[in-house]
Amino acid sequence: MSKFQFPESIKSRPVYGTLEPRPGKYHLMIADAEGAEAILDIAAADPSIMAKTHIIYIPRGTDFGAKLRALNPAQYYEGPSYAASVTRIQRVLQDAHMGTQVYLTGTEGLMGQAQNECMQAGIPHTAIQTEHRGSVARRMQCVHCKGITEDVETDPFVCSHCGLNLFVRDHYSRRLAAFQGVCIDAEDPGNVPEAVELYK
Amino acid sequence: MTIQFNKETFRDDYSFKNSDWAIERFPFPFHEDSYMYAVNMEQHRGGPEGSVYEKRFDVDEHYVSEMADRAMVLADDPLRCQSLPHMTLAGWDLLELIMVSKSEDYPDLFELHRDGDTWRWINKPMGIDDTFTFMDETTLPYGPMEYITRQTQGDFCVLDQREDNLWMDAGMVTTQADWSLDFDIGMNFFEWHAPVPLAHEKGIFKRALKFLLNIQQGAPARRLNWTMTVNPLLDTSPENYHKWGIQKTTLTPENIGAKQHLRVELQSFFRLPRSNALVFPIRCYLIAFQDIVKSPKWGRRLHRVIRDLPVELATYKGFIDNRPMMLDYLSAFDDGLPTSPGVFPDNATEPPLQK
Amino acid sequence: MSAAPQKAKAGAEKIDVTVSAVVPLNDLVTRFEFTRNDGQRFPTFSAGAHTVVHMNDGGTPRLNPYSLMSDPADTGTYAISVRRDDQGRGGSLFMHQNVKVGDQMEITYPVNLFSLDLRAKKHVFLAGGIGITPFMAMIAQLERSNGNWELHYSVRTEALGTYVDQLTYKYPNKVHIYYDDQKQGIALEDLLDGQPLGTNVYVCGPKGMIDWVHATASAAGWPDANVHSEEFTAPQPGKPFEVRLCKSDKTITVGENESLLEAMEREGVDAPFLCRGGACGQCETDVVSSDGEFIHRDHWLEPEDHGKKIMPCVSRFVGKSLEIDR
Numbered sequence: 107m108s109k110f111q112f113p114e115s116i117k118s119r120p121v122y123g124t125l126e127p128r129p130g131k132y133h134l135m136i137a138d139a140e141g142a143e144a145i146l147d148i149a150a151a152d153p154s155i156m157a158k159t160h161i162i163y164i165p166r167g168t169d170f171g172a173k174l175r176a177l178n179p180a181q182y183y184e185g186p187s188y189a190a191s192v193t194r195i196q197r198v199l200q201d202a203h204m205g206t207q208v209y210l211t212g213t214e215g216l217m218g219q220a221q222n223e224c225m226q227a228g229i230p231h232t233a234i235q236t237e238h239r240g241s242v243a244r245r246m247q248c249v250h251c252k253g254i255t256e257d258v259e260t261d262p263f264v265c266s267h268c269g270l271n272l273f274v275r276d277h278y279s280r281r282l283a284a285f286q287g288v289c290i291d292a293e294d295p296g297n298v299p300e301a302v303e304l305y306k
Numbered sequence: 307m308t309i310q311f312n313k314e315t316f317r318d319d320y321s322f323k324n325s326d327w328a329i330e331r332f333p334f335p336f337h338e339d340s341y342m343y344a345v346n347m348e349q350h351r352g353g354p355e356g357s358v359y360e361k362r363f364d365v366d367e368h369y370v371s372e373m374a375d376r377a378m379v380l381a382d383d384p385l386r387c388q389s390l391p392h393m394t395l396a397g398w399d400l401l402e403l404i405m406v407s408k409s410e411d412y413p414d415l416f417e418l419h420r421d422g423d424t425w426r427w428i429n430k431p432m433g434i435d436d437t438f439t440f441m442d443e444t445t446l447p448y449g450p451m452e453y454i455t456r457q458t459q460g461d462f463c464v465l466d467q468r469e470d471n472l473w474m475d476a477g478m479v480t481t482q483a484d485w486s487l488d489f490d491i492g493m494n495f496f497e498w499h500a501p502v503p504l505a506h507e508k509g510i511f512k513r514a515l516k517f518l519l520n521i522q523q524g525a526p527a528r529r530l531n532w533t534m535t536v537n538p539l540l541d542t543s544p545e546n547y548h549k550w551g552i553q554k555t556t557l558t559p560e561n562i563g564a565k566q567h568l569r570v571e572l573q574s575f576f577r578l579p580r581s582n583a584l585v586f587p588i589r590c591y592l593i594a595f596q597d598i599v600k601s602p603k604w605g606r607r608l609h610r611v612i613r614d615l616p617v618e619l620a621t622y623k624g625f626i627d628n629r630p631m632m633l634d635y636l637s638a639f640d641d642g643l644p645t646s647p648g649v650f651p652d653n654a655t656e657p658p659l660q661k
Numbered sequence: 662m663s664a665a666p667q668k669a670k671a672g673a674e675k676i677d678v679t680v681s682a683v684v685p686l687n688d689l690v691t692r693f694e695f696t697r698n699d700g701q702r703f704p705t706f707s708a709g710a711h712t713v714v715h716m717n718d719g720g721t722p723r724l725n726p727y728s729l730m731s732d733p734a735d736t737g738t739y740a741i742s743v744r745r746d747d748q749g750r751g752g753s754l755f756m757h758q759n760v761k762v763g764d765q766m767e768i769t770y771p772v773n774l775f776s777l778d779l780r781a782k783k784h785v786f787l788a789g790g791i792g793i794t795p796f797m798a799m800i801a802q803l804e805r806s807n808g809n810w811e812l813h814y815s816v817r818t819e820a821l822g823t824y825v826d827q828l829t830y831k832y833p834n835k836v837h838i839y840y841d842d843q844k845q846g847i848a849l850e851d852l853l854d855g856q857p858l859g860t861n862v863y864v865c866g867p868k869g870m871i872d873w874v875h876a877t878a879s880a881a882g883w884p885d886a887n888v889h890s891e892e893f894t895a896p897q898p899g900k901p902f903e904v905r906l907c908k909s910d911k912t913i914t915v916g917e918n919e920s921l922l923e924a925m926e927r928e929g930v931d932a933p934f935l936c937r938g939g940a941c942g943q944c945e946t947d948v949v950s951s952d953g954e955f956i957h958r959d960h961w962l963e964p965e966d967h968g969k970k971i972m973p974c975v976s977r978f979v980g981k982s983l984e985i986d987r
């Protein structure tokens with residue numbers, strides 16, 4: 107089961123929906139891992155959009171690639187990582203026109219970073235569809251050193267850059283595509299609670 | 307009145323001090339003996355003579371030292387001042403607003419001479435005399451917002467207005483109550499207020515936003531907000547929380563009167579003319595508990611407010627652990643007598659402490 | 662906190678002005694220019710802003726909003742262009758027939774409910790008739806900052822093409838004119854197709870045109886946030902009705918040719934307002950009780966608020982009784 111119902115939270119925390127086909131001449135779908143399932147769903151709902159669709163997919167160890175390719179999208183690309191795919195995303199957005207529909211699905215880190223590229227290209231974030239699938243790990247920014255730690259699965263966690271013990275906030279920045287991590291033992295150095303898996 | 311500028315620090319040895327004049331005009335934020343969030347806006351068009359409400363941008367004895375502290379913060383972390391590309395026009399609007407206001411309100415301290423687009427700005431307390439071309443960024447040492455807010459007390463958020471919302475798209479934030487501009491830049495009104503407890507549920511932010519969206523040119527508004535800070539530390543940033551957080555644990559019954567400070571924000575709101583953006587200056591005033599209780603009314607009232615504050619708010623404002631010690635200290639200044647309504651100390655009419 | 666209690670006045674701040682020029686542009690449209698009486702400069706404004714002009718029509722106060730169409734950087738003069746509406750309630754007729762050079766008037770500070778999105782990579786303006794006015798200011802503002810814009814302007818006939826000559830002379834490559842009587846129309850679908858990401862569309866004109874632009878853009882997959890419109894709803898005449906103002910402790914009758922807001926003002930009730938066109942939300946008033954039908958004509962209230970709130974600047978009521986919280 108790749109869908110997870112996030113509990114209600116504060117207003118800055120992103121809320122994800124369910125992808126639905128929208129009118130448009132060009133469709134850009136960016137997904138990682140189990141996000142492939144959401145693309146398979148939307149293709150089943152409206153197979154006709156695949157002829158106008160460019161899929162950019164990062165498997166992250168899953169094996170949905172063949173199924174996605176079988177949808178016969180106008181363009182299909184499989185990248186080994188988001189970092190390896192981002193210049194392609196930027197290039198695609200450079201030539202995209204108003205009316206382009208963007209669909210993002212998979213982990214929060216993938217959706218957040220791809221959304222940021224789309225926003226910088228001039229698409230308002232409210233017009234970008236998102237659907238969470240797969241891991242609930244988070245992309246975290248250390249508010250102290252500004253370093254990003256990817257795929258954080260526990261609270262608290264250790265900043266991969268400066269080594270501080272950080273607790274996981276729901277406060278989220280679209281511009282950084284990251285949640286905020288804040289030092290947990292600033293007022294009582296060394297007193298760090300045991301790490302607990304997120305949403306457990 | 308000519309202001310005597312203090313030479314003082316807001317870090318390390320904390321030599322910050324309020325004169326009797328500064329204590330008397332302190333913007334005490336509680337108009338009654340209890341506190342709950344409210345939009346509590348009023349027009350920002352003057353106030354009692356000598357009060358912090360009188361001028362559009364209040365200048366006080368801490369001006370020069372606060373600007374020196376800001377320069378140090380920015381040298382350590384330039385991300386405290388940021389402006390998204392579309393906000394440059396609003397930056398010029400803000401520069402004009404502040405230069406015109408200060409030169410009109412404090413002609414002995416600031417001068418602005420305009421000859422078409424060629425402007426000469428003289429800031430006597432800071433020893434600045436610059437000539438530049440209005441709307442030409444190449445003629446200033448910094449962007450327009452950064453240039454003028456390095457010379458103006460208080461933090462500044464410059465908010466773009468779109469889609470019936472306000473967007474935090476530029477700011478100078480070095481004296482903040484524990485929030486990060488670098489993290490919050492680009493957020494809308496509800497998003498940057500997301501971590502505040504209770505107020506969303508009460509509809510406070512919806513009403514506040516409606517009010518702010520309708521603020522018009524020529525009709526600025528203001529309100530007060532408050533929190534607590536141990537030591538007169540201006541830069542209570544999340545960025546440096548791992549360094550200053552420990553100071554909260556240094557309070558003792560002996561030093562609390564001198565170390566514990568009430569931190570009040572005088573927030574004002576001005577519509578900017580060219581950009582239609584809204585500027586939101588957040589001016590921080592600090593006062594030690596031992597100086598507050600010099601006014602019997604303020605001593606009585608502060609005790610009652612802190613005692614009765616909901617746990618969520620005391621937690622959010624970061625003093626839940628120190629509240630018992632604060633109450634021990636403040637209770638000595640509360641004799642149970644009633645207090646007069648309103649924020650002013652009324653020292654001439656309020657009875658002295660009866661214990 | 663009430664550091665200095667002041668009573669808020671309704672409406673935006675006002676400026677006393679003198680009419681410095683009255684320039685008929687064609688059979689229907691006249692430009693009015695104002696200078697300040699106190700010798701100061703006007704406030705700079707952001708393009709798209711309007712001002713509310715206060716008229717004294719033989720004792721009847723008339724307050725009409727008009728887009729500022731002068732160059733926002735010109736703080737010496739404000740200008741508006743007024744289309745005469747022979748069927749309307751008289752504000753535009755008063756301007757055309759009674760206002761002369763040298764007259765003293767009162768206008769408000771600029772209020773902007775139709776501002777440029779300064780993030781836009783390109784601005785596409787769609788004007789219909791007198792809807793050209795806000796774009797005159799937007800074009801002036803963008804020309805100063807080397808903004809990327811184009812105008813598509815639909816007019817009835819060559820003779821009624823307000824500012825067409827001036828615009829086509831100054832910006833021959835950016836201005837496109839369409840004449841109704843020559844069966845020319847804006848090819849909107851083609852125009853929207855192929856615009857670069859970050860393009861924003863602005864439309865000002867008749868309601869039908871605004872709805873058409875929103876619907877066409879939406880069908881082409883454009884985000885709502887990139888399509889901007891301004892429509893001033895002039896208050897429409899209607900059957901007179903009675904209303905009880907509970908805070909003021911007054912019962913008043915709203916006449917056929919006045920709005921509820923105007924009737925309150927006539928009775929000396931200080932009711933808040935800004936745009937007077939059902940757009941800004943400032944005059945929103947709670948309904949205390951009602952027995953009858955509301956005629957909601959604003960663009961502000963959500964459907965679920967209908968009947969619980971009313972916008973007195975444009976909306977009316979038909980029925981037995983109405984009591985509002987004013």
